[in-house]
Amino acid sequence: MDTIIQLRNVSFAYETEEEKNLAVQGVDLDVRRGEFLAVVGHNGSGKSTLAKLFNAILLPTEGHVLVEGMDTSDEEKVYEIRRRVGMVFQNPDNQIVATIVEDDVAFGPENLGVPPAEIRARVDEALRAVGMYEYRLYEPHKLSGGQKQRVAVAGIIAMRTDCVIFDESTAMIDPKGRREVLETVRKLNRELGITVVFITHFMEEAALADRVVVMDSGTIAAEGTPAQIFADTALLQRTGLELPPAAQLARTLREHGVELPDETLTPEQCADALFRAAQKAGVV
């Protein structure tokens, strides 16, 4: 599979007056084109620093980050890199620039110098893709957190980026908004083939990814499919993470002697597994 972002032995240190603080150290990682990659880890595990290294907001103090072959340390390429790899931040209020939704979505393409008629087409298309077209003339501060984040997503995909990094974009919004954002992200990934790097500390969100990377004290502690990661109880314990709620239920059931197949990470999978178990026992 084609890789879109390559991290080669990447380290990053925040320097303060007293100390050098290694936030990321010696990370090697390939982000594959079209995948939905979740990056999890507790606060201070380095996952947010890692995110900011992907599109040259931060530059590695050691090693290289390559976006479609371009080194993020190359100043000439920064602009090219950012039009390929967009980012949605944590606080929805601090990334919306304009006073009208559609003007905000147009901001990126305008910066790229796209002709006006095409910007219009892209803005409408992007707003439809995130389900915010009816809100195009709203003022951003009248929207809910989930809606604001969807507008931010539209602003990125209107730039026709290949990859979108979500830097804890669901951390500050309510469960309803979180569901909206997550559904939008999955749809973009499936239907438009946009590569997604989703940084989160909600395990039920990571359970939906193709691949999960676990960060712990600046290094990659583990990498694998959600099923592999969440099967490793010791790893979760060590890295301060927990099982997704559905998986917790499955674990309790197994402890009580109920036999269930492996895939029980999402509520849907868990319900299916329980249904089959009930069928097997002949109660349905």
Add this chain to the structure above:
Amino acid sequence: MIRDITIGQYLSGTSFMHKLDARVKIVCTFAYIITIFLCKNFWSLGLMVAFAALMTLLSRVPVRMLLRSLRPVAFILLFTAVLNLFYTKTGSVLFQWKFLILTDKGLYTAVFMAVRILSLVSVSALLTYTTTPTALTDGIEKLLSPLKLIKVPVHSLAMMMTLALRFIPTLIEEIDRIMSAQKARGADLETGGFIQRAKALLPVLIPLFVSAFRRAYELAFAMECRCYRGGEGRTRMKQMKLGVRDAVTAVCFVLLIAGVVLLGRFFPAVI
């Protein structure tokens, strides 16, 4: 509710005024304000007021909304009117009581000032009621663009204005939240003398500044991530195009100004 604050007072609509180009509206508003101070007799003043009424009609802005925009200037209006009424000592005396002297000229000046302020505020309100903040800043940016020749950072100024408009509601909400939080800890923000009050505001101001800086920092990152590099090489989704409507409006304004000048020649000034 605090969520319902509308900055720039824009009222969405599709009226004649709404469809006018922002640049034309801005220039005409300024032209109107200057012209109304050229009016020296009741005929020209009447013409200006009639024109303002026509504009209101064409904007479909409810009169109720227009009156609301006048409320904040009510005091200034009264103050200048009273001042003019009794301060003017020239002209024939209509009424005298102890040191208060009311002359006909004073009366006229008071009426003129009041009408001028009322029209000025109404016309400016019409501009903001019918123009989105974005169109307004874009219009200002376009109008000021000749100043780029003398190195005035016109684009940056316009961007600053846009961001300010964007963040005013966010910061108002924030102030509200911080004030509630500190009041809940027993902060007394309402009583005491000036110094005491200023001191009592620190628990609100410090968190507000900390948060505003954090927002600015994050916003700068977000803008860079969206390839913002200043005005160079930037296109705009909404193109400003002058149409027949704008031409007609401009001609009407030229005629209006000519009318006021002519009326000023034919009829004697009363102030």
Add this chain to the structure above:
Amino acid sequence: MAVLEVRNLSHCYGAKTQMQVFAVKNVSLRVEAGELLGVIGHTGSGKSTLIQHFNGLLTPTSGEVLLDGENIFKDKATTHAARFRVGMCFQYPEYQLFEETVYKDISFGPRNMKLSDDEIDRRVRKAAQFVGLPDALLEKSPFDLSGGEKRRAAIAGVMAMEPEILVLDEPTAGLDPRGRDTILRLVEHYRTETGSTVILVSHSMEDIARMATKALVMNRGEAALYGTVDEVFSQGDKLVSMGLDVPAVTRIFLSLHDRGVPVRTDVYTNEQAAAEFRRLLGKEARA
């Protein structure tokens, strides 16, 4: 007697204008001393408006709030005193930190209460202990703390007022699993240790299910459901219809029920679910 009683409380924004909106409509509730009341509802359901009446920050359009049987809106002094009797910790409380040191910040509330220096010192240290902030941190600037520590320092600032009722609005918002568990554990510890009443506003049904003794569900400004946690959470279908995020366990059992599996749908913890599922399998095996 109930420590907090709310009688027919309504709050209306823009009263007497054409744009009046009822943020809270005719809510009544009784909270007994030592209870932990969980308040659930999505953004805009009126829960934030409701809780700001408990300490007199907002004045109701109609209705009463009684603390120990006394209406807090009786006179100005009583309203003001209510701020100290009901401690309120808002969402993202770390953004209200402002003093030079953590110690000074925690003491802001007690100082406003005009307590003696000794008493203030005792309270600050006790509150810091409750939230697990070591003495060494007390002399640091609050802006130098980590995210989780800031949050705990801010909560300590409210605890130091030693209120009879502690209201926490989304105290775990934005925290990772470890940070969330720390906060919830310290709240529970604080409640058992001091015997105070706690009102916890949360989006997380799992947290409410785990901690609360009673639950209030706000929907469109009204108290849609109010009762013991069992009573409220057993109505999973109603919660779903209000667009709320029911515990994953409840969602799974509702889905099984929809597919014709004869399970109860009033389960909300893993243990209940396991017991119910075993009952289902076991019973049928015997038959």
